[in-house]
């Protein structure tokens with residue numbers, strides 16, 4: 001369970017999030033809202049990429065400001081821009097980087113790399129420089145790498161914006177069938193329509209929090 005307790009966040013005294021109180025326990029939670037409304041900032045608080053200016057963020061019994069490392073083991077993060085996530089020269093090395101850090105032995109690592117890169121259509125590119133992949137392929141690589149590390153929660157920041165329709169469907173299906181709880185920032189109303197809960201964030205505040213049908217109608221009205 002993830003909890004926001006009276007969480008506020010400011011950059012240079014500029015309030016971005018204002019006294020957010022949330023308990024997140026559903027399996028699929030979508031976050032939607034206007035550009036600049038604070039969505040990316042909010043999800044970055046969950047894996048301690050950002051810390052609150054005031055208030056507390058908890059991941060189970062871990063307080064983010066005191067347990068950054070453990071929190072990041074529990075919470076995987078897929079960035080909007082996959083270039084932020086490429087750390088190794090080749091596709092296979094980049095994929096296996098997190099597994100190596102987790103201490104997985106070489107033969108299991110090789111087997112896992114083959115299995116998952118094949119699943120995502122990336123196996124034929126295993127020895128290619130990761131930075132030369134297309135935007136969509138980089139996004140697939142980033143998502144595959146985080147999923148392979150099996151964190152308890154996975155946060156996705158607009159995961160399908162760079163993808164063509166086939167890959168978009170692949171990623172949407174992957175997110176829908178994850179064992180882990182997923183929190184997804186997206187502007188794709190159709191995708192979020194199947195989620196358990198939608199939070200509408202605007203001007204740093206939760207403006208609606210509920211089932212997709214009502215939340216998405218609220219969001220559409222907010223945008224007109």
Ligand SMILES: Nc1ncnc2c1ncn2[C@@H]1O[C@H](COP(=O)(O)OP(=O)(O)OP(=O)(O)O)[C@@H](O)[C@H]1O
Pocket residue numbers: 011016033034035036037038039040041042
């Ligand atoms: N590191 C930072 N320093 C200063 N201001 C920041 C920083 N990060 C975000 N902001 C500001 O915080 C506000 C909220 O940004 P955020 O990225 O959280 O919004 P968002 O809802 O995810 O937007 P979008 O839908 O456009 O991605 C914006 O005005 C942004 O300029």
